[in-house]
Ligand code: ATP
């Protein structure tokens with residue numbers, strides 16, 4: 082992509098309305114623009130990142146055996162009346178009537194709809210187990226939308242739903258999703274701590290919230306320091322992990338036998354990026370999602386639901402990866418891998434080297450944003466630091482005369498002077 086033609090409205094000034102780093106940086110880096118309170122347009126740069134995050138989530142869901150479908154954003158109120166949640170949901174639900182005066186709503190979540198789909202299409206225990214998911218926009222009329230896309234009203238969520246014949250099966254599905262979540266967040270460079278969100282006994286509620294630790298997080302959390310050691314390892318030791326004390330502040334109890342002594346207990350702030358939940362037959366009973374069991378008798382299916390805040394994750398990643406100059410994307414979710422800076426656009430030798438590198442990298446499938454604008458070097462450096470691509474490849478007249486370019490790592494700040502060939506070899510490796 083050529084910077085000269087790219088729709089990337091970066092801002093020098095810090096927008097006054099943004100209170101936290103990720104919100105400020107997403108506005109400044111030209112990734113989002115607010116269209117109404119808590120409702121955003123995703124500009125090209127932001128949209129690229131959102132799609133990368135979404136794709137990682139998708140790959141790990143698929144790897145765990147979940148199957149993707151797509152439910153609509155608009156739902157009929159009828160199914161919510163069946164489950165009993167139509168009244169209970171309150172003002173967060175955006176409700177409206179269509180031209181035939183039928184009550185409709187913009188889905189804040191999809192338990193009812195997926196239960197209806199399952200009920201109408203699965204008849205036998207032989208179709209179990211199943212995990213179905215979609216990645217779809219949700220609307221919740223939050224009282225206080227804030228922190229940009231972190232707490233929006235319209236936001237992108239991945240929500241999966243599991244269907245099993247009995248509790249043992251439901252627990253296996255839950256564990257599959259639990260594992261998939263840890264892998265998903267890890268691939269994005271995040272440590273997300275699974276927090277017991279409810280102390281309910283086994284057989285009742287089984288639920289975890291996944292929190293990314295960050296000073297600007299909205300939730301208070303307490304956890305065993307051993308978690309940091311476990312999380313640093315490549316292989317995730319679920320057994321060990323599930324025994325550790327980690328709770329949101331509402332559940333924190335210093336007298337709990339599992340609570341570690343003060344010197345091993347960490348208190349921090351967290352951003353809730355995922356929430357998984359086993360809820361048994363709550364919806365299947367209310368809505369008649371019943372299959373014929375092995376003995377022919379009808380059995381209401383055991384269900385769970387598993388959400389990930391796909392758009393919120395972008396905010397969480399930026400909270401974890403930024404400095405005073407801008408964003409520092411982990412490569413897995415970066416909008417482009419390389420920012421190519423031509424220090425003297427118009428200089429024949431510089432232009433030639435840059436054009437060649439741009440072409441070679443693009444042909445090799447490396448995503449490059451080429452700053453070919455006729456602008457001062459300082460402006461280009463500041464912009465590139467702000468949008469935070471992992472690598473900056475810089476070509477100026479002096480170096481180019483000797484076949485030398487500079488390669489900078491945005492996260493470490495390390496700079497290397499290399500031949501054009503060596504730089505390209507590193508970036509295509
Ligand atoms: P919160 O406690 O932050 O309001 P929630 O518990 O209501 O979230 P869930 O119903 O568990 O949210 O939704 C699944 C995931 O969707 C959450 O873990 C979060 O990452 C994301 N999410 C929920 N509400 C929002 C929002 N208003 N804006 C962006 N992401 C959200």
Ligand code: MG
Nearest residue numbers: 290353355356
């Ligand atoms: Mg939640």
